[in-house]
Amino acid sequence: MIETRNKLPSRGGDANPPPTADKESPPSAAGDANVPSRDISVTIRGVHAYYGRFRAIKNVSLDVEARKVTALIGPSGCGKSTLLRCLNRMHEEVPGARMEGSIRLYGQDLYERNVDPVLVRRRIGMVFQKPNPFPTMSVFDNVAAGIKLNRFWFSRAELGDTVERALTHAALWDDVKDKLQQPGTALSGGQQQRLCIARALALEPEIILMDEPCSALDPIATLKIEDLMRNLIEDYTIVIVTHNMQQAARVSDMTAFLMMDEDRAGFLVEHGETKQIFTNPKEKRTEDYITGRFG
Amino acid sequence: MSMTTDTVGISRKSLAGARAQFQARKLTDHVATVFLSACAVLCVAVLLLILGYVVYRGAGYINWQFLTALPKPVGEAGGGVGNALVGSAVIVTIAVLMAVPLGVGAAIFLNEFPSGVLGRGIRFLADILTGVPSIVVGLVAYGLVVAPMRHFSAISGAVAYAFIMVPIVLITAQEALRLVPSTLREASLALGVPRWRTIMQVVIPVSSRALLTGIILAIARALGETAPMLFTAFGNPYWNFDLTKPMATLPLVIYRYATGPYNDWHEQAWAASFVLVVVVLLSSILTRSVLRNKFDA
Numbered sequence: 001m002i003e004t005r006n007k008l009p010s011r012g013g014d015a016n017p018p019p020t021a022d023k024e025s026p027p028s029a030a031g032d033a034n035v036p037s038r039d040i041s042v043t044i045r046g047v048h049a050y051y052g053r054f055r056a057i058k059n060v061s062l063d064v065e066a067r068k069v070t071a072l073i074g075p076s077g078c079g080k081s082t083l084l085r086c087l088n089r090m091h092e093e094v095p096g097a098r099m100e101g102s103i104r105l106y107g108q109d110l111y112e113r114n115v116d117p118v119l120v121r122r123r124i125g126m127v128f129q130k131p132n133p134f135p136t137m138s139v140f141d142n143v144a145a146g147i148k149l150n151r152f153w154f155s156r157a158e159l160g161d162t163v164e165r166a167l168t169h170a171a172l173w174d175d176v177k178d179k180l181q182q183p184g185t186a187l188s189g190g191q192q193q194r195l196c197i198a199r200a201l202a203l204e205p206e207i208i209l210m211d212e213p214c215s216a217l218d219p220i221a222t223l224k225i226e227d228l229m230r231n232l233i234e235d236y237t238i239v240i241v242t243h244n245m246q247q248a249a250r251v252s253d254m255t256a257f258l259m260m261d262e263d264r265a266g267f268l269v270e271h272g273e274t275k276q277i278f279t280n281p282k283e284k285r286t287e288d289y290i291t292g293r294f295g
Numbered sequence: 296m297s298m299t300t301d302t303v304g305i306s307r308k309s310l311a312g313a314r315a316q317f318q319a320r321k322l323t324d325h326v327a328t329v330f331l332s333a334c335a336v337l338c339v340a341v342l343l344l345i346l347g348y349v350v351y352r353g354a355g356y357i358n359w360q361f362l363t364a365l366p367k368p369v370g371e372a373g374g375g376v377g378n379a380l381v382g383s384a385v386i387v388t389i390a391v392l393m394a395v396p397l398g399v400g401a402a403i404f405l406n407e408f409p410s411g412v413l414g415r416g417i418r419f420l421a422d423i424l425t426g427v428p429s430i431v432v433g434l435v436a437y438g439l440v441v442a443p444m445r446h447f448s449a450i451s452g453a454v455a456y457a458f459i460m461v462p463i464v465l466i467t468a469q470e471a472l473r474l475v476p477s478t479l480r481e482a483s484l485a486l487g488v489p490r491w492r493t494i495m496q497v498v499i500p501v502s503s504r505a506l507l508t509g510i511i512l513a514i515a516r517a518l519g520e521t522a523p524m525l526f527t528a529f530g531n532p533y534w535n536f537d538l539t540k541p542m543a544t545l546p547l548v549i550y551r552y553a554t555g556p557y558n559d560w561h562e563q564a565w566a567a568s569f570v571l572v573v574v575v576l577l578s579s580i581l582t583r584s585v586l587r588n589k590f591d592a
Contacts, residue, residue, distance in 0.1 A: 093484060095409040122487030132478040136500045146486040149496050196482070203486065 041066035041207060041237045042087060047101035049082050049091060056082045058265040060101075062256055064207070069229055069238045071252035071274065073245060075289070078258045079266025080241040084209050087239065088124035089117040105207070122146070125200030129212040131192035133184030133199070139176050142184040142195055143167060146203040162202050170198035171228050190221025197228065201236075208232065210240040214247065226251045245290065249278050257286045346572065353569030356562050362570070366532050366548075372559045376567050378534050382542040386449050386528060387514055389538070390456035395510055397457075398464025405465075406472040407494050418469065424462040432458045433523030441527060449535075449542035452528030459520060460513040467509025471502040508582045515578040519571065521546035545571050 042064035049057035057079040064070050072080040085091040086099050089110060103110050110120050133142045143163045147154060163180075167173040172194040176187065184195060193213060200208055210229075214222040229238055229251055242248050248255055255278070256271040270277060270286045281287045360375055367374030405414045436455035441447055475498050483493040499506070524530070529541040530551065545567055552564035 088485065090481065090485060093481075118487050118489050120487075121485055126485035128478060128481065128485070130478060132476075132482040134479065134482070134497060134501075145483075146488070149483065149486065149488045149492055199482075199486065 038063075039066040040064065041106060042239075043102075043104045044083075044087075045102045045104075047083070047086060047099060047103065049079065049086055049099045050097065051094065052096040055263065055265045057086070058261065058263075058267045060258070060266070060268045062268060062271045064237060064239055065254060066237045067233055067235070068253040069233060069240060069251055070254040070256065071248040072239065072241045072256050072258060073243075073248050073289075074258035074266070074269075075260065076243070077264065077266075078260040080258055081211050082266070083258070084126075084211055084239060084241050087207070087209055088126055089120045090126065092117070122150075122203050123205050124207045124209060125203060125205035126209045127193070127196050127200055127211070127213050130216050131189060131196050133187075133192050133195050135183065135185050137184055138181045139184050139187070139195060140180040143198045143202050145199055163198075166198040166202035169201050169232065170194045171224065171231070172198055188221075190217050190224060193217060193221070193225060194228065197225070201232075205236070207237045207239065210238060212241055212243060215243065222247070245278075249274060257281075257283075257289060259285060259289070346576075349565065349569050349572050352562075353565035353567070356566035357569065361563070361566060365534065366543075370557070374563070376543075376545065376548050376563070376570070378531065379543040379545045379548040379567070380570070382449070382528070382531070382535070383518060383544045383546075385536070385538075386452045386456060386542060386544060387518055389450070389453035390460055390517060391510065391514060393453065393457040394460035394464055394513065398461050398513075399468045399506065401461075401465050402468035402472055403494060405469055407490070407498065418466070421462040421465045425466070428522070429455075429459060429520040430522035430525075432520075433526040436523060437526040444539070446539075447527060447529035447541040449528055449538045449540070452524055452542065452544065453538075455523035455527045456517040456520070459517050459523070463513040463516060464509055467512060468506055471505030471509060472498060474505060475501050504585055508585055511578050511582045511585075515575045518578075519546065519575060521550055525550075 040063045044064070045061045047057060047060045048055060060079075060083060072083060074080055082091060087103060087110075091097050091099055099111065105120075105123065109115070133139075134145060137145060140159075140163055141148060143166050144159045147159065147162065164173060164177075167176060172191060175191060176195075179186070184192070187195060193216075197208075197213075214225055217225070226247065229240070232238060233253075240248075240252065252274045254272065255274045257269045257277065258266045259269050260266055270281060270283045272282070277286060278290060281290060360373075362375060362380065363377040364373070364375030365378055366376070401417065404410060405417060410417075433455050436451050436458065440451035440454050444451070479497055479501060480493055483497045484490070488497075524544050524547045528544050528547065530547040531541045531543045535542050549564050549567045549571065552560040552567065555561075
């Protein structure tokens, strides 16, 4: 139902043997190599991101494991959101912004010359900090927006199934099944955010990027979304940027800690399993941040 | 102020001094309030004077025959402005069809794509162009359209109106597009929607009310301009739907009748003024009600 991805390899196995076939996965920046049978979905190598002449991210390399939650943590301004936006090529939408380095999704370089950024974004979805449903569209149209806005014709039945499936995956179907024709902005904040998640899920992306998705929500709504994330892991890979370290510890499987250097460029300090980062960090800077000595 | 305070409070002498100062301040306050209120009242009075006088002089002559009939030959009583109403409507419609795509398109270019110095220059020029005297615009339309065509025409009138409308539409459309939060564009782009579809299917619908407001304001402004019509549409005493021929318009009728020698013509000029003022007033009210609905959502 989604348009043919003639520039990117289809999900799962295909002609290009993806690195997931390897049992020995490439070492991550933290150096914990030889972890057997890791399924890597996104490989980030040597990424530098610029806004004009200002370098926001310096030489970040890390592997995002499939069907896990990876949290990006770090002090304000260290480039976490910038790194996230590089993953789905939203970074280049800012005038004057550019990226160097390579980012590969299952082996396919996302920044190759003939790769259409629009297609990349259909495979890597994004949820933003403040819920942003389209105000002129109903709940149903919001969820279906990814499909409706991209095609000139579609069948109502097909859309209906997609919308129901996406809303169910986003744990919102029961709340809104009687309100599908109401405007998207008529829901509460937490429901709106889940609506945005459903909107991203409707396109069946492989990766979901979340930029501080709960920072504008109350604690109960936050917990609901964290539960949702644990459920989504079965089918999706999630990368989340968060300021809230407790949330990172609760919700993520892997954590990457970024910091700013003297030039205000962000760099990767440590990356590893969440349990290890939070109980036994390898770097002193990580330990300082986690224990609240700065940041 | 000097104060000799004892344990109880202020001494009697300094209290009297304080009261005097207080009274002086109260007096100044009253005078200023009266003066500023008078300014406000005068402003409103001017508007009411214009509206009221037009209504007083013109409303009595309005009837169905006036609104639909052709002007009578010179010297005869009666007749109406039917052809002028239709002519104004036709010319404004064509002008809108020309000016709105241009203005909105330019606003989209300025706002949705990085345009840098060119963008600022265009906006600056547009701000200047809104101030060009309409008689100059009329002469330009004369030179560009009427002279090559060798006769006056409705098309040249529409061109003149379009020249006046484009900067207004551009500026209001750009402001309308600016009001759309960038988070909505990001949400659409993040769904893998190409930029042109984001603009057409997300940005424009969200800003549609403000865009419409801009268009209505531009129409109201153009409708009232007489000077361009003098050299372009020229006026026509008969029904005319041929765009390449001169056409009657309401401001022209007012001009010709008001400066003519017949009392009947003067009355008709007042009545036509009344119609014109009502149309402009209605469009302003329409604009405000369109805007007000926005807050209900």
